[in-house]
Amino acid sequence: xxxITRRSRGVSLLELILAVxxxxxxxxxxxxxxxxxxxxxxxxxxxMQLQRSAEHGLxxxxxxxxxxxALQNDPSNAIRYTLQQGAAQNSFILYLYNAADPFxxxxxxxxxxxxxxxxxxxxxxxxxxxxxxxxxxxxxxxPASVIxxxxxxxxxxxxxxxxxxxxxxxxxxRRRS
Numbered sequence: 350x351x352x353i354t355r356r357s358r359g360v361s362l363l364e365l366i367l368a369v370x371x372x373x374x375x376x377x378x379x380x381x382x383x384x385x386x387x388x389x390x391x392x393x394x395x396x397m398q399l400q401r402s403a404e405h406g407l408x409x410x411x412x413x414x415x416x417x418x419a420l421q422n423d424p425s426n427a428i429r430y431t432l433q434q435g436a437a438q439n440s441f442i443l444y445l446y447n448a449a450d451p452f453x454x455x456x457x458x459x460x461x462x463x464x465x466x467x468x469x470x471x472x473x474x475x476x477x478x479x480x481x482x483x484x485x486x487x488x489x490x491x492p493a494s495v496i497x498x499x500x501x502x503x504x505x506x507x508x509x510x511x512x513x514x515x516x517x518x519x520x521x522x523r524r525r526s
Contacts, residue, residue, distance in 0.1 A: 392513075392514070395511070395512065395514050396514045396516065399509060399511050399514050399516045400516050400518075402485070402486075403485050403507065403509045403516055403518050404518065406463065406483075406484040406485035406486075407463075407484060407485060407505060407507075407518065407520060409465070409482075409484065410443055410463075410465055410484055410505070411505075411520055411522050413430065413432060413441065413465075414428070414430060414443075414503045414522040414524060415522050415523070415524060415525055416432060416433075416524070416525060417430040417431060417432055417524045418431050418432065418433050418438065418524075419431040419440075419472055420498045420501065420503055420524055421472050421473070421498060422497055422498045423442060423444065424453065425444060425445075425452065425453050425454060426444070426445060426456075426491050426494075426495065426496050426497070427442050427443055427444035427445070427496055428442070428443045428444075428496050428497070428498055428503055428505075429441070429442045429468060429472050429473070430442075430443075430472070430503075430524075431471075431472050439467065440467070440468040440470070440471060440472045440474060441465055441466065441467055441468055441481075442465070442466050442468050442476050442481075443463065443464070443465050443484075443496060443505075444463075444464055444466070444478075444496070445461040445462070445463060445464075445488060445490065445491075445494065445496070446461055446462045446463075446464045446478065446479055447460070447461045447462070448479065451478075452478035454490075456490035456491050457490075458490065459489075459490075459510075460486075460487045460488060460489065460490075460510065461488045461489075461490055461494075462483050462484075462485065462486055462487075462488065463483075463484045463485040463488050463496075463507065464479075464480075464481040464482060464483055464484060465481050465482045465484055466480045466481025466482070467481065485507065485509060486509075486511075487509050487510050487511050488507050488508070488509055489507075489508040489509070489510055489515075493508040494506060494507045494508050501523050501524045502521055502522070502523050503521070503522045503523075503524070504519070504520070504521050504522075505518070505519070505520045505521075505522070506518075506519045506520075507519075
């Protein structure tokens with residue numbers, strides 16, 4: 350009878366320490382799993398946002414290049430093109446820009462912006478470096494990113510980096526005109 354009364358008195362200190370220890374190990378393991386899932390989800394969301402913004406920024410440039418009446422390489426890793434807009438022909442340039450670089454950039458900065466700017470006069474005319482519409486941010490410099498023309502085929506090969514995420518976007522556009 351003494352063993353029944355001893356058990357009915359409660360939990361021993363050793364049993365309590367073991368229960369708290371096991372609960373702590375289980376809680377730490379669950380927190381670790383939660384943290385891994387949270388980091389993975391955040392990384393996937395960041396990559397999807399980066400991909401969406403880069404592709405969205407290139408949509409207008411791709412439409413323009415597809416309907417261009419003339420395409421031309423520029424020595425600064427850029428594309429010049431001319432669009433027929435009504436009765437007028439207007440020329441533009443797609444180029445990489447960083448405020449710390451002069452024009453004909455040496456590409457020494459870690460990231461650039463892909464910009465589209467109007468060109469004065471004909472396709473080979475002047476433009477204001479830094480002006481124009483911002484299409485894509487955080488573009489890596491050449492050779493990671495290449496903007497070029499070969500005949501009627503324009504290639505935009507961009508590596509975009511934000512934080513720890515890098516997304517490579519390659520678009521080849523053949524002008525239809």
